[in-house]
């Protein structure tokens with residue numbers, strides 16, 4: 804899947820005097836059913852996360868607090884997203900190399916995923932990722 808399949812998705816925001824409420828429905832706001840949610844927090848300044856691809860996993864990345872950058876690379880093009888609001892997120896399609904950096908203090912990164920954790924779905928080596936892309940063609 805090309806990088807252009809990954810995109811920012813704006814979520815509903817119900818605002819009133821008591822504060823804002825945002826919700827996400829699998830298969831409605833995002834193009835997959837949600838099987839797992841995980842989150843990154845207490846990330847030390849200067850730390851990077853990610854640096855891998857997933858063979859089949861669809862993900863949706865939201866910045867719940869603070870800010871960070873999500874870098875996506877499909878082997879030929881690269882795009883950097885700056886996330887700093889909790890009413891939008893980035894849809895990350897399968898076979899996309901991702902990298903997260905620039906975490907602010909107090910940043911919380913929440914990820915919704917289309918499957919439960921499976922280490923066999925990861926490609927953690929860049930050269931193996933490029934080889935896998937060639938086999939897909």
Ligand code: TYD
Pocket residue numbers: 839841843851852853854919920
């Ligand atoms: P990893 O996906 O490599 O983290 P990141 O991409 O954010 O840098 O996961 C870090 C560790 O946590 C690794 O040992 C696998 C484990 N893990 C789970 O057990 N379940 C999960 O849902 C996730 C996302 C990771």
